[in-house]
Amino acid sequence: MNHFKIAPLLVLLFLNVSLASDKPNIIFIFADDWGWGDLGCHGHPYVKTPNIDRLAREGTDFYRFTVASGVCSPSRTAVMTGHFPARYNIDGHFAWxxxxxxRNMPDWLSPEVTTxxxxxQKGGYQTAHFxxxxxxxxxxxxxxxxxxxGYDEYGAFNCAGEQMPVHEDARSANAFIEKSVADDKPFFINLWLHEPHTPFHTVPKYEWRFRDMEDDADRIYASVLSHADDRIGEVLSTLDRLSIxxxxxxxxxxxxxxARASQSTELTLQYDTATGAGWGIAASKGITAGRKGYxxxxxxxxxxxxxxxxxxGKIxxxxxxxxxxxxxxxxLPTFCSIAGVALPEDYHPDGVNQISALLGNGSEYREKPLFWKMQARWPPRANQPYHWVTWAIVDQNWKMMANQDFSHLELYDIINDPYEKNDLSETSPLVTNQLLEQIRDWKETLPDHPTGDVFSVERSQ
Known part of the structure; x- marks a missing residue:
């Protein structure tokens, strides 16, 4: 079906021309394990997020956005590269x-790929990661x-070298913003928050806000989200103060x-070599607002x-x-379009430019299908009934999922059934078989093993 529209094309053309002489700044705030329901503006019963809620009041809240994996490292790979992470054999989190x-993974994302x-940075932006x-x-x-x-400046944890304290992200971002404004340069910042990943590094000021809550785990969870929201507010205040x-x-x-514990777990402290000591997974109380799985x-x-x-004025x-x-x-293709940066001729993203959707002219159908690949067990464990999917595809209104050997399939009309309540795999066999063939064809394009300079010297020891 052809869903081509003239209006979005004109909007895109106008945008590219209008931004040529005035590149906008871009700040991408990427939280860690933050559930769809964990926002005040999404109706959470006790979590307070006034600064993120402000973004929703002053912008657009996109309910159908999906990431490229159910865990962190492959999800972040997709943001950095515009590719499905399976193209780099990154199917799980980077560990020892x-x-x-x-797990047939590299030890890091290759710095040689297009990012x-x-x-x-090559398009004239000052770039930073915090x-x-x-x-x-x-x-x-x-x-x-x-x-x-491709970063001019960074402060990070879960990387080699010195680990930046988790709560210094906004302070570092604000200093970089002020420097970029003083240099009269557009800036791009990846602001990747720790919250609400374990360990939960609570601060008394924020626990005090929720002192009347009887459940310790709920109080801890609400306090770390409140702390993260405040830091986002600090960045927004800096933008206001500098009139940008x-x-x-x-x-x-x-x-x-x-995240959720798979069974009843005692609330205890834990220690992480990158971020330090904090409360463990028993305080992981995030919600999905009715969506299956965690x-x-x-x-x-x-x-x-x-x-x-x-x-x-735009969104x-x-x-x-x-x-x-x-x-x-x-x-990646959307941010580059906004910035007026042309993609390299030899680079072919899996994603598409979504500037029309951002500006209010979106469509429920995509130009390209979406694919997922993850490491998952079959049969599913009783305490994790939704963690069995290895392969998935979304094409048009359909989402199909399969286990590792394709012996079990489930099919959903993801537009009319976003909560995945009605499995249509048996009643729509033609669609099921077509999507299965697409997944198999995509699988053939993936590498069998990671390649390139992506292995630690520890592999040879």
Whole structure:
């Protein structure tokens, strides 16, 4: 079906011309394990997020955005490259070298691939990364630093080298914003928050806000989200103070759905080598607002995450978009279009330019299908009934999922059934077989093993 429209094309043409002499700033805020329901503007019963809610009031809240994986490292790979992470054999999180090798993964994303910050850097932007990295791991000391991927400045954790304290992300971003304004340069910032990933690093000020809550885990969870929201507010205040809010695109999203303990767990402290001590997974109380599954699942609870975009005067204010199927692989071509940066001729993104959707002219159908590949067990465990999917595809209104050997399939009309309640695989066999063939064809394009300079010296020891 051809869903070509003239209006969006004209909007895109006008935008590219109008931005040629006045490049907008771009701030991409990427939280860690922040569930779709964990926002005040999404109706959470006790979590308070006034600054993110402000973004929603002054921008558009896209309900149908999905990330490219149910876990962090592959999800972040998609943002950086505009490619499905399976193209790099990144199907899970980066861990110790033996664990990466056992799972047929590299030890880091290659810095030689086309990356979003490098393209923007070459296009005249000052670029920075502050917060979580996890495109390698702090346990792999010879992995490339974030500066090798196209950043002029960075402060990060879950990377090699010195680990930035998790709560210094906004302060670092604000200093970089002021420097860029003083230099009269457009800027791009990846602001990748720690919250609400474990450990939960609580601060008494924020626990005090929720002192009347009886449940310790709920109080801890609400406090760390409140702290993260305040830091986002600090960045928004800096944009206001410098009078650059009108020329700055700010997006808030999350790398995957909320984490949950698979069984009853005691609330205890834990220690992370990258971020320090904090409360463990018993305080992971994130919600999906009715979506199936949590983090590490390819059902919507694991991949359908918040996506709120504000760009005053460009993106409609106070709007809820419940139809546009935007993906994390779309961010690279979209941001480059906004910045007036041409994509290299030899680069072919899996994503598409979604500027029309951002400006209020979206469509419920995509030009290209979306694919997922994850490591998952079959049969599913009783305490994790939605964590069995290895392969998934979204094409037009259909979403199909399969286990590792394709012996079990489920099919959903994802437009009319976004909560995946009605499996149509048996009643729509033609669609099921067609999508299965597409997944098999896509699988044939993927590498059998990671290649290139993506292995730690520890592999040879």
């Amino acid at each position: 070298v033996p664990s990466n090798a056992k 979003l910050p490098r393209l923007l 917060g979580k990295w996890h495109l390698s791991n702090n346990m792999i000391p010879d992995s490339p630093l974030p500066s090798e991927y 809010s009108e020329n700055t695109l700010v997006i808030f999203s999350s790398d995957n759905g909320p 983090k590490a699942a390819l059902f919507e609870g694991g991949i359908n995450v918040p996506f709120i975009a504000r760009w005053p 409609p204010a106070g709007k809820i978009d419940q139809t546009s199927l935007i993906s994390a692989v779309d961010l």
